[in-house]
Amino acid sequence: MNPPPSARRERVGDKVLSNRTIALCAAILVVSAAVACWLLLRLYGHGTDADKARLDGIRTVGTIVLGAGGAVALLLAARKQQTAEHDLATKRHDLALREQANEDARHDAAERRITDLYLKAVEQLGSEKAPVRLAGLHALDRLAQDNPAQRQRIVDVITAYLRMPYALPEPAESAARERYWVQLQEREVRLTAQRILTDHLDPLSGAGHRFWPDIDLDLSGALLIDFTLRGCQINNGRFVGAEFAGRTLMLGVSFVGDTHFGDATFSGDAWFVEATFNGNARFDRAEFAGDARFDEATFVGATAFRDTTFLGEARFDDATLSGNVVFSGATFTGNASFRRASFTDAWLPGVEFSRDAYFDRATFAGDAWFSRVAFSSYTTFDLAVFTGDIRFSGATLDGVAYQPPQLQGDDVLFDQ
Known part of the structure; x- marks a missing residue:
């Protein structure tokens, strides 16, 4: 609030009065100095030795007085400078507090906006109408793209949606045709959710600006349709009990952390060509109905295919299995190929090769x-x-004790 005019006039008057006082004091000092000089010359200006001695003494005292006055002036100037600096620091501190308060207000407003958008999108995702669910997915996609801190939470929402029970649509008679169309619409929603995930997990998508790093993917128990990952990067991946319908492609995928495909089922071909498993990789009790290809795949940590079933062709050509590899109890119904594969420790007790096996x-x-x-x-x-x-x-070959030809090792045991 601005001060009233009378107050402003009083302030101006005070300032003018202060200036006049200063000028008057200065004039008095000048006159006093002139009178003092005239008196000194009047009294001691005769040129005698005694007068000269007195004038020198007075000059010395005057110099000391002037020096003391200068010191006092410097002290006052320093004090004034200190006060000015303190006032400036106080103003800066107050300004910083105001800026922080404004930043906090902006942050709170942004957080409220994000929360509102998130809740609205999740509400859309729970709608009974497929177009509304699609709109909710795209809203979550935009929200995560613009707010990196929210990406993992939004990925968790999308994967939770994919984990919900769902049956593939099957053509039906007119009595069940409405249910068939509902399932078909839900299939499109799920394919959109999958595309959102696969798009943002690719480091090369959209020149990299759409890539979401350090994402954990939990699709345990989910029904995934023609699931495709090309060159993607996943921090930790959980696909325990997942059902992969159609063809599954995970080409050149990098699994940074642990990966679990235990009890997963692959109804079509499953290709993990050039995939990299940097952590532990577990495929225990998984079932591959089509061909399973792990050509040129790299397994860095412990790898387990315990009691895994390969109904089609299984290929691990040129694969690198650096960690402890366990295939105990696995069943290979089709041909199994491990040509040029590199093992460290390989454990295959009780494995059944029903067709050809190439090492x-x-x-x-x-x-x-x-x-x-x-x-x-x-x-x-x-x-x-x-x-x-x-x-x-x-080991047996067609029921007869197997005798591998020309194998060399530190301890080769062929006894039954």
Whole structure:
């Protein structure tokens, strides 16, 4: 609020009075100095030695007085400077507090806006109408793209939606046709949700600005339709009990953390060509109805295919399995190929190869256990290299004890 005019006039008057006082004091000082000089010359200006001595003494005292006055003036100036700096620091502090308060207000407003948009999008995702659910997915996509801090939470919402129970649509008679169309619309919604995830998990999508790094993906128990990941990067991936309908492609995918496909089912072909599993990779009790291809895949951590079923062709050609690899109890109904695969420790006790098994040029840097393995058809280890212990105890070829030809190792056991 501005001060009234009278107050402003009083302030101006005070300032003018102060200036006049200063000028008057200065004039008095000048006159006093002139009178003092005249008196000194009047009294001691005769030129005698005594007068000269008195004038020198007075000059010395005057110099001391002037020096003391200068020191006092410097002290007052320093005090004034200190006061000005303190006032400036106070103003800066007050300004910083106001700016922080404004920033907090803007942040709170942005957080409220994000929360409102998030709740509205989630509400749309729960609608009974498929177009509204699609709008909710796209709203979540935009919200996550503009707010990196919200991405993991929004990915969790989308994956939770995909984990909800769903059955693939099947053509039906007129009595069930409405339900068929509802399922067909839901299929489109789910495909959109999958595309949102796969698009943002690709480091090269949209020149990289649409890539969401450090994302955990939990699709346990989800029904995924023609699920495709190309060159994507996933922090931790959980697909336990997931059902992969149609063809599954995870080409060149990098799994940074642990990956779990335990009890997952693949109804069509599943390709993990050039995939990289930097953490532990578990496919225990998974079922591959079509061809399973892990060509040139890299397994860095522990890898487990315990009791896994391969109904189609299984290929691990040129794969690198650096960690401890376990295939115990696995079943290979189609041909199994491990050509040029590189193993460290390979454990295959109780594995059943119903068709041909190829280990040509494979290398086993550590122990290789083929105990109780059933080779039912053509089997070859041509030019395979075994560095550690090799055990084929109890292994059979068409029911007969298996005797691998020309294998070299520190400890080769063929006894039943």
